[in-house]
Amino acid sequence: MLTDNEFEQLLILEQELGITRMDLMRQRLLVNTGKVLVNAKKLLDLLDASGNTLGQIREKLNVLMQKISDSNEAGLLQEQTMIVFNSLLSEYIIAQRSTDKLIRQIIRLMMR
Numbered sequence: 132m133l134t135d136n137e138f139e140q141l142l143i144l145e146q147e148l149g150i151t152r153m154d155l156m157r158q159r160l161l162v163n164t165g166k167v168l169v170n171a172k173k174l175l176d177l178l179d180a181s182g183n184t185l186g187q188i189r190e191k192l193n194v195l196m197q198k199i200s201d202s203n204e205a206g207l208l209q210e211q212t213m214i215v216f217n218s219l220l221s222e223y224i225i226a227q228r229s230t231d232k233l234i235r236q237i238i239r240l241m242m243r
Contacts, residue, residue: 181230188223
């Protein structure tokens with residue numbers, strides 16, 4: 132017997148995945164017992180947000196690289212500019228690695 136909370140979660144899954152409760156149960160219990168059901172919309176939204184974040188960081192890095200280049204040519208390169216650049220570059224690398232790891236995990240799950 133399902134609790135009220137579990138039943139609500141089941142109804143939400145039914146709506147989000149676009150399948151009936153019975154099909155959901157058949158899928159989980161009989162057909163693909165080792166597979167994970169994924170809310171594709173939520174997954175794509177998360178991947179999109181990650182891509183947007185990477186794009187914003189990359190854009191900031193490009194602006195800073197241009198500023199560094201211009202300042203260096205003029206002999207006016209400031210230490211603070213390099214500190215900000217290094218911080219953003221580190222943030223970008225972390226986000227990129229996280230995204231790469233997530234995509235590899237998704238691919239592994241899809242191949243099961």
